[in-house]
Amino acid sequence: MNVSMILAFLVFYPFVGGLLAYLAGRKSESMRNAIASFVAVSELAVMVYLLATFGIHADGHHEGAMLECFIPYFGGFGLNFTLDGFRLIYATIVAFMWAGATLLSGEYFKHHHFTDRFYLFLLWTMGATMAVFLSADLVT
Numbered sequence: 092m093n094v095s096m097i098l099a100f101l102v103f104y105p106f107v108g109g110l111l112a113y114l115a116g117r118k119s120e121s122m123r124n125a126i127a128s129f130v131a132v133s134e135l136a137v138m139v140y141l142l143a144t145f146g147i148h149a150d151g152h153h154e155g156a157m158l159e160c161f162i163p164y165f166g167g168f169g170l171n172f173t174l175d176g177f178r179l180i181y182a183t184i185v186a187f188m189w190a191g192a193t194l195l196s197g198e199y200f201k202h203h204h205f206t207d208r209f210y211l212f213l214l215w216t217m218g219a220t221m222a223v224f225l226s227a228d229l230v231t
Contacts, residue, residue, distance in 0.1 A: 098160040098172040101137060101182065102222045105130060105189075109214030116207035124197040127210045131186075131193035131217065138186040142179060159227065173227035181224045189217040 108130030116123030145157045158174040174182070193213060200206045 095158050095160040097137065097141070098158055098174055098225055099162060099170075101134065102172065102218055102225060105134060105214040105218035105221070109211045109218070112214060113207050113211040116210065120206070123207060123210060127193050127214060128197070130214055131190040134217065134221075135183075135186040135190040138183045141174065142183050145174075145179060168230045171227040171230075172222075172225040174225060178224050182221060185217065185220050185224060189213070189220075 108126065112123050112127040112130070115126050141158075157176075157179070160170075160172040162170040162172075193210075196209070196213070200209060203209075
């Protein structure tokens with residue numbers, strides 16, 4: 092796998108994970124919670140890996156983007172993602188916040204209905220937020 096495809100993984104993985112958690116939740120609540128937690132924590136692990144790999148330079152200066160990913164023909168224009176210092180920090184914050192929310196929501200929503208949809212939209216919103224922070228242009 093190309094290293095730049097990590098950016099596409101960060102965006103699309105929560106969408107697939109949310110759908111899997113929704114479908115698993117129809118059979119088992121514990122399986123749904125486990126899948127949702129795994130998706131959120133693994134997303135955080137990838138961001139921590141990227142943070143450790145590229146780091147934050149002490150002088151705050153970096154020559155251009157660290158990673159770039161272009162997916163042609165998607166929606167007519169293609170998708171263009173990039174990772175630089177600003178995006179690295181904010182995408183890591185997003186992954187951390189969503190991992191915390193996902194891990195804590197299992198106990199919080201223990202006696203509520205329709206939690207399958209909650210996890211579906213929680214993870215989809217994570218993917219959409221990652222897409223916003225990693226997008227390289229206005230069309231994406």
